[in-house]
Amino acid sequence: MLSVAEAESLILNLTHPLSDRETVDLLTASRRVLATEVRCDRNFPYWDNSAMDGYAVRFADLQNCSPETPTVLEVVTEIPAGTAPQQTIQAGQAARLFTGSMMPPGADTVVMQEHTQRQGHQVQILQQPKPQAFVRHQGDYYQAGSPLLTQGTILNAPEIAVLATAQCTQIPVYRRPIVAILSTGSELIAPDQPLQPGQIIDSNRYALAALVQQTGAEVRLIDTVGDRPADVRAAIQDALHADLVISSGGVSVGDYDFVDQTLAELGAEIHIRAVAVKPGKPLTVATVPTSDGATALYFGLPGNPVSALVSFWRFVQPAIRKLSGQSQGWAPTFVQAKSLQELQISGQRETYLWGQLRLVNGVYEFSLAGGSHSSGNLMNLIHTSGLAMLTTQSPTVQPGERVRVLQVRR
Ligand SMILES: Nc1nc2c(c(=O)[nH]1)N[C@H]1C(S)=C(S)[C@@H](COP(=O)(O)OP(=O)(O)OC[C@H]3O[C@@H](n4cnc5c(N)ncnc54)[C@H](O)[C@@H]3O)O[C@H]1N2
């Protein structure tokens, strides 16, 4: 059986970023992935400007200014923000200006208003400034033509602000991956149907749809299918129009587990059948030829609700991130946390225990979910924000000891 690390690297090697692009505007760019490098042909700040409401002065005019020995300057012009200075400041002169106002030629320093006393057309400078004080110089923060944003960056508020400032209003991004979601199982009913003995309400469909959306991909729901080979085959063929397929159920060794067999019939190359991980041991990863000559990446997740979610977080989410064109940050985030309880595993599989991860006074703390850690128990998954990882080399963690925790972004 493959180790988790082997499965992870195999999956990432099988995942090829999409190259199709589309254009979005600044208001629809959130969480999209930039498909090109962006440079700006302007400096930032665009021009020297004031960081304070006050007076633009010539530093050379000022000597040992204090309330007792103020320098008196002639205020020859006013420069409201948004206007261009009309006048060069000469020796003995000052300009009234405001935060964001352009610096006038001749002036090199700003004195904040609180350090001045205005008297008609004159201003007294009551405190000696440092040379160039409160001037935000052209190009201090960014020099025209240098790289600004790299291809593959996820666009969040800071990056969108930068794009707006660079006057980049039509933004090339990668198209979102389309992810098909398919639940298999003759026992499954939809949540709005009456429950008959032996049936199970399909929860994986909804959990996986939420996770796929949170990962920035587009969901394509395939009709839930019973454990009949012909139906499973038709459903998988339907799903293969997507870039990536996630099915749940039917990947173990039971008589009604038809996913692997169906994939093989469809010409798939099956790369993974099981991983030494708990929960989530039966995991099918395949590449399947599609009718239009492309290849879809197929994840057959185990049906148990916890196994399906943990497999998604550990293996599928990184693949969707890579598929999306993100240049980095595909891998799950692991942090070192202090365990609040004793953690213990048995058996030979790398094991993930779910619970809550909190940052308390700068230290991550992991609190194990109460109740049964069974892969069929989705009830105590509520509020899960971390999965503590225990390996066969160190199968126990004492309260207060450190443990690696996979951070589940909420
Ligand atoms: N003899 C063995 N039996 C099992 C093994 C094994 O190694 N040998 N592995 C066990 C493990 S571990 C897991 S995990 C499961 C995986 O089973 P399948 O992927 O084949 O899934 P199913 O048999 O179809 O269902 C398992 C379980 O999950 C429930 N389920 C399925 N789909 C959904 C859904 N959409 N929403 C909610 N619940 C779902 C299903 O009713 C079953 O209870 O196999 C073990 N068995």
Ligand code: MOO
């Ligand atoms: O590996 Mo299964 O996912 O433990 O229940």
Ligand SMILES: [Mg+2]
């Ligand atoms: Mg089964």
